[in-house]
Amino acid sequence: MNTGRSVKxxxxxxxxxxxxxxxxxxxxxxxxxxxxLYLRKxxxxxxxASEAIAKAIDALNYVPNLMAGGLAAASSRxxxxxxxxxxxxxxxxxxxxxxxxLGKERLQVLLGHTEYSEREEENLVRMALSWAPAAIxxxxxAHSSATRKLLRGSSVPVVEIWELGSEPIEMAVGFHHEQVxxxxxxHLVQRNRRNLVFLGARLQEDKRATxxxxxxxEEARKTLGVTAEIIQHPAPxxxxxxxxxxGETMRKFPxxxxxxxSNDHVALGVIFECQRLGIDIxxxxxxxxxxxxxxxAASNPSLTTIRPPGDLIGTEAxxxxxxxxxHGSERTPTVIDTRFTLLHRQSS
Amino acid sequence: MNTGRSVKxxxxxxxxxxxxxxxxxxxxxxxxxxxxLYLRKxxxxxxxASEAIAKAIDALNYVPNLMAGGLAAASSRxxxxxxxxxxxxxxxxxxxxxxxxLGKERLQVLLGHTEYSEREEENLVRMALSWAPAAIxxxxxAHSSATRKLLRGSSVPVVEIWELGSEPIEMAVGFHHEQVxxxxxxHLVQRNRRNLVFLGARLQEDKRATxxxxxxxEEARKTLGVTAEIIQHPAPxxxxxxxxxxGETMRKFPxxxxxxxSNDHVALGVIFECQRLGIDIxxxxxxxxxxxxxxxAASNPSLTTIRPPGDLIGTEAxxxxxxxxxHGSERTPTVIDTRFTLLHRQSS
DNA sequence: TGCATCAATAATAGCGCTACGATTCTATTT
DNA sequence: AAATAGAATCGTAGCGCTATTATTGATGCA
Numbered sequence: 001m002n003t004g005r006s007v008k009x010x011x012x013x014x015x016x017x018x019x020x021x022x023x024x025x026x027x028x029x030x031x032x033x034x035x036x037l038y039l040r041k042x043x044x045x046x047x048x049a050s051e052a053i054a055k056a057i058d059a060l061n062y063v064p065n066l067m068a069g070g071l072a073a074a075s076s077r078x079x080x081x082x083x084x085x086x087x088x089x090x091x092x093x094x095x096x097x098x099x100x101x102l103g104k105e106r107l108q109v110l111l112g113h114t115e116y117s118e119r120e121e122e123n124l125v126r127m128a129l130s131w132a133p134a135a136i137x138x139x140x141x142a143h144s145s146a147t148r149k150l151l152r153g154s155s156v157p158v159v160e161i162w163e164l165g166s167e168p169i170e171m172a173v174g175f176h177h178e179q180v181x182x183x184x185x186x187h188l189v190q191r192n193r194r195n196l197v198f199l200g201a202r203l204q205e206d207k208r209a210t211x212x213x214x215x216x217x218e219e220a221r222k223t224l225g226v227t228a229e230i231i232q233h234p235a236p237x238x239x240x241x242x243x244x245x246x247g248e249t250m251r252k253f254p255x256x257x258x259x260x261x262s263n264d265h266v267a268l269g270v271i272f273e274c275q276r277l278g279i280d281i282x283x284x285x286x287x288x289x290x291x292x293x294x295x296x297a298a299s300n301p302s303l304t305t306i307r308p309p310g311d312l313i314g315t316e317a318x319x320x321x322x323x324x325x326x327h328g329s330e331r332t333p334t335v336i337d338t339r340f341t342l343l344h345r346q347s348s
Numbered sequence: 349m350n351t352g353r354s355v356k357x358x359x360x361x362x363x364x365x366x367x368x369x370x371x372x373x374x375x376x377x378x379x380x381x382x383x384x385l386y387l388r389k390x391x392x393x394x395x396x397a398s399e400a401i402a403k404a405i406d407a408l409n410y411v412p413n414l415m416a417g418g419l420a421a422a423s424s425r426x427x428x429x430x431x432x433x434x435x436x437x438x439x440x441x442x443x444x445x446x447x448x449x450l451g452k453e454r455l456q457v458l459l460g461h462t463e464y465s466e467r468e469e470e471n472l473v474r475m476a477l478s479w480a481p482a483a484i485x486x487x488x489x490a491h492s493s494a495t496r497k498l499l500r501g502s503s504v505p506v507v508e509i510w511e512l513g514s515e516p517i518e519m520a521v522g523f524h525h526e527q528v529x530x531x532x533x534x535h536l537v538q539r540n541r542r543n544l545v546f547l548g549a550r551l552q553e554d555k556r557a558t559x560x561x562x563x564x565x566e567e568a569r570k571t572l573g574v575t576a577e578i579i580q581h582p583a584p585x586x587x588x589x590x591x592x593x594x595g596e597t598m599r600k601f602p603x604x605x606x607x608x609x610s611n612d613h614v615a616l617g618v619i620f621e622c623q624r625l626g627i628d629i630x631x632x633x634x635x636x637x638x639x640x641x642x643x644x645a646a647s648n649p650s651l652t653t654i655r656p657p658g659d660l661i662g663t664e665a666x667x668x669x670x671x672x673x674x675h676g677s678e679r680t681p682t683v684i685d686t687r688f689t690l691l692h693r694q695s696s
Numbered sequence: 697t698g699c700a701t702c703a704a705t706a707a708t709a710g711c712g713c714t715a716c717g718a719t720t721c722t723a724t725t726t
Numbered sequence: 727a728a729a730t731a732g733a734a735t736c737g738t739a740g741c742g743c744t745a746t747t748a749t750t751g752a753t754g755c756a
Contacts, residue, residue, distance in 0.1 A: 416742035
């Protein structure tokens with residue numbers, strides 16, 4: 001092989017991207033290193049060089065190749081966000097906020113949704129890691145042990161959102177769902193309700209909703225000394241499910257006078273079904289939702305609900321990620337409790 | 349060049365990923381090339397080698413580095429999806445479907461949202477291109493000329509979703525919004541309505557909603573010979589806006605007997621406000637929505653609406669992308685009309 | 697038996713960029 | 727004027743993988 005440079009004239013070549021950093025450097029009469037530095041830490045480059053480089057980038061319409069950059073730096077400008085479902089308005093809100101916040105720092109969002117499956121989450125984490133992301137965001141605190149191992153084994157910053165309670169992998173931003181349930185129960189009792197029911201959709205998969213239900217029942221029975229039951233349906237939350245659950249409730253517990261719902265969709269269904277059945281809200285029945293969705297203030301009656309700060313969770317999570325990247329520090333356990341707000345309206 | 353090992357002992361080093369393809373190859377007693385081939389085209393590798401490689405990957409818990417792969421192949425396993433807003437249930441549906449479909453082929457979704465700004469879309473496209481994505485998905489057909497130029501200049505497959513009408517950049521999957529408006533008008537007239545109003549939220553930004561409004565008015569006046577007006581509000585769609593718009597309508601056009609809404613959120617507000625004002629639906633007023641959102645079938649009265657096939661748009665777009673990638677062909681203009689469905693329920 | 701033919705595997709040259717160290721070039725100080 | 731410390735810039739070795747060519751081993755056929 002290659003004995004005295006003989007038999008190898010045209011050996012290889014490759015398709016290539018149009019403009020590279022070298023082209024920019026050539027045009028700006030400087031070196032690729034300086035161009036790279038200018039792109040990553042503009043302050044470290046002199047004004048004259050900066051100007052020339054900026055001009056060259058503009059003239060050549062240069063688009064950096066993030067794959068190359070990520071490979072060289074062993075970390076990419078992508079943040080992987082894994083949520084149960086983007087169809088869910090709560091998570092959509094947080095994803096949207098995070099995208100806006102991270103976008104300011106030129107970080108891209110890699111989205112994944114698990115459909116409430118831990119196995120799927122594990123796959124998504126594995127895929128995410130193969131992008132060497134700048135950070136990984138997971139929803140909730142319940143993950144498979146393999147997922148934990150994958151994440152602990154990597155050095156990628158991890159933020160868990162929308163839930164507090166048990167030990168986070170690294171950072172967590174959210175609130176205690178069990179407290180949400182307690183607040184709802186306390187509110188209903190304060191409104192002189194004594195026979196409470198929690199209506200839940202998809203409680204098997206949605207562990208956070210389950211925590212709300214449990215907190216609700218616990219607070220009602222133990223602390224407040226009133227009756228409380230859970231009535232649930234395996235289908236995803238919807239007004240339709242809410243209507244069904246109300247029907248079932250009236251059959252099983254006709255004496256009910258206070259209802260908390262796993263979310264506002266369910267509560268909306270309750271409101272409509274009560275209209276159809278001629279049940280007066282809040283005269284005969286008080287209703288509390290969860291979510292403060294876009295219709296909740298405008299419904300008839302307007303819906304008392306508990307507002308989770310989906311946007312705040314997004315901004316705080318983004319902030320944690322950016323700080324962690326900037327200070328490139330070690331894993332530093334951080335927990336941010338965003339709290340939640342009970343909005344008292346007509347339905348209770 | 350190692351001249352008698354003198355002046356360059358430890359020159360360089362780099363942080364590295366834990367397990368690389370070379371490690372896998374070593375353990376499987378084969379070459380990296382074969383491992384790579386196994387990962388990309390399993391059929392081209394013998395059964396025995398496949399087995400050994402699979403075992404090694406498993407044992408080492410190997411995660412491929414997509415940055416390196418993407419760099420070498422000049423194309424990544426990411427698909428960039430750019431929508432106006434993920435908070436919007438319509439786009440969330442399509443994004444979710446696409447993620448599921450593309451995920452099967454191990455393609456990751458890079459998400460961006462424009463908040464209905466063409467300038468922002470341009471930025472996002474620029475960022476997307478620096479990932480050398482396998483495809484780019486845009487919402488609608490209206491883009492800045494710079495955006496078009498960027499996309500035309502690249503060889504990345506482009507799919508425009510949720511709208512048909514003018515010339516697509518390459519592929520398009522969606523339906524004609526103007527026809528949606530026409531269908532709504534036709535339906536209302538068929539229900540013996542003669543004084544129609546279209547209630548629109550955020551029509552300035554949401555061009556597709558504008559097309560629906562225009563189709564509605566055009567069909568009503570020109571073809572059906574009834575009166576039709578547009579009443580709008582600049583805020584994003586919500587039940588609250590719907591309630592406000594209904595109030596305004598009753599003031600300005602008390603004779604109104606048929607209403608079409610830019611979407612179901614607005615229609616929901618109309619229903620609630622009618623309840624409050626004592627307006628009978630559908631006796632005094634027929635209401636048609638758009639979207640068939642989760643509450644629309646369960647409302648009181650249930651809402652007549654036009655269902656856009658958000659999931660079908662997602663599956664078809666994903667299919668086009670996968671085919672285009674598989675056959676690695678040239679830009680081939682393709683337009684898929686997914687149609688839409690009018691669901692006649694109690695409100696009309 | 698010799699020689700194409702084809703399938704399977706291996707060797708190697710980058711992909712475009714960043715990190716790291718080395719090398720200038722400027723102010724300062726002595 | 728020489729010495730020194732910063733600031734700015736540059737040179738280069740990879741990052742881990744894929745595409746391409748090269749090589750090897752089987753097989754078929756005259």
